[in-house]
Amino acid sequence: MDYVIEAGELRRSYAGGFEAVSGVTFSVARGELFALLGTNGAGKTSTVELLEGLARPSGGSVRVLGHDPYRERAAVRPRIGVMLQEGGFPSDLTVAETMRMWAGCTSGARPTGEVLELVGLGGRARVRVKQLSGGERRRLDLGLALLGRPEVLFLDEPTTGLDAEGRRDTWELVRELREGGTTVLLTTHYLEEAESLADRLAIMHQGRIVVSGTPAEVTASRPSRIRCVLPEGITAARVPLTLKAAAEGQRIEIRTHELQHALGELLRWAEESGVRLERLDARSASLEEAFLEIAQAAEMAGT
Template identity: 50%
Template sequence: MTAAAVSELRKAYGSFEALRGVTFEIHAGEVFGLLGPNGAGKTTTVEILAGYRRRDSGTASVLGEDPERAGSAWRERIGVVLQSSATYANLTVAESLRLFAGYYAKPRPVDEVVELVGLQDKRRARVRTLSGGQKRRLDLGLALVGDPELLFLDEPTTGFDPAARRAAWETIRSLRALGKTILLTTHYLDEAEQLCDRVAVLREGRLEAIGAPAELAGAEPATEIRYRREGERLLVRTEDPTRELHELTGRALAEGWRLEELEVRRPSLEEVYLSLTETERE
């Protein structure tokens, strides 16, 4: 089942073409990642899908409706966390969530949301007293309080410390387990690898690659074997790592030399991503 689909999406701001014909589909129940450097068109894509921006051309369908024309009933079913949006500083966490819950026909209980985003200790704290990370968690809570089917998260962990990122990942995993469809943008490759069922790599408004993170990384056929021999760094790329390793270790044992710092690895998503997005940069 398709939760959202765009086809040949184009958008320009003046002479700057933010999107130059982007096509992809998001399946219901998956975590879909939009990857790409700054200015690649990630936020523009999210804002078009969430109904904030009008596209110049192409088609877009989100939960069966055109986001440009969708109304309140459609907004009941989506949740949006943008990169920078404050909320009322003078309300408490619980008050903010209750306020937003009141906008929806079937909200999720406020206590449940508080727990889901880990703000139990801050229920009665005014928003102005929260730390940056706590505010981001409240942002997520406000997007979840309507119990949406589809969640848009624009760079949900930017600026988080490592522990806070892990916690946010756990929350996103638990949302996925609840059957939510999630579109997230990120420029952290490990985040995409950890969380996303599929990722799309954008560069300069074009889709460069799409697929499961392992699939994208696997598109590079060779396995790399690295080692040092008498101070010299050696790298072997092979399609048949079992045989290659067997021969290498056999020779080393027979001839009595050491394979210093031996390493066998597949290219990571990061390397694929860098090769996709940075090859033509100056």
């Protein structure tokens, strides 16, 4: 497989001996969208900065498009786009002036008007940066990252500050970029975002990757759940023992890796017993549920 990002036993330490990245290994194939997830302080941004060539690793190796992004920055920088968590633009410049300034420093920059339309800022070209909303600044961040038609795009929390419509528009744009062959590495706190966009993902905790795979593989490792409310006078003790129902008053919850089988057994019991199940809800584990369980387990294990 043609991998354009490769990290092997990657490490990054700060003054005082704190190790933010502790032996991270993963690879990203050409045209793939890879999401890096984790709680605050997990090491996501520290890892991405190494991939972008903004810092030298303390140990291990990293290759982007076949090059060391720190030592061979001149070979890598023109071929990648970077969207940082904060852009730090001159506040008195207009959106168009900011875009033109950045285009002057970008090899093979596409027309600035085209980029502004692409990120939904076509009507805000003459507005000063300091007058933009937080969401509009994130759109400008994204536009600058796309100016050079990057082969590899790094997106660090790209939809922070966007409203629901803006977030969906950004998702659609990212999908179009991936379909056009752009490789994307994404960090996000919005787990729905990762579940919707990512081909594969990794969850970090305290500088290490604790689980990785496709969103379906990660969620499949967690149990599905069935919830309902039993009628008054019917206790959880009457539910078949094989379902291992947990009860809180009249509410019961069943966790299972065989959702169809368990739901069928519960419904057959209810039908045969003449029991009406209220507020019945059955669903597979979401990425959010899987993430929270994995993070909690990692915390308890002290990893």
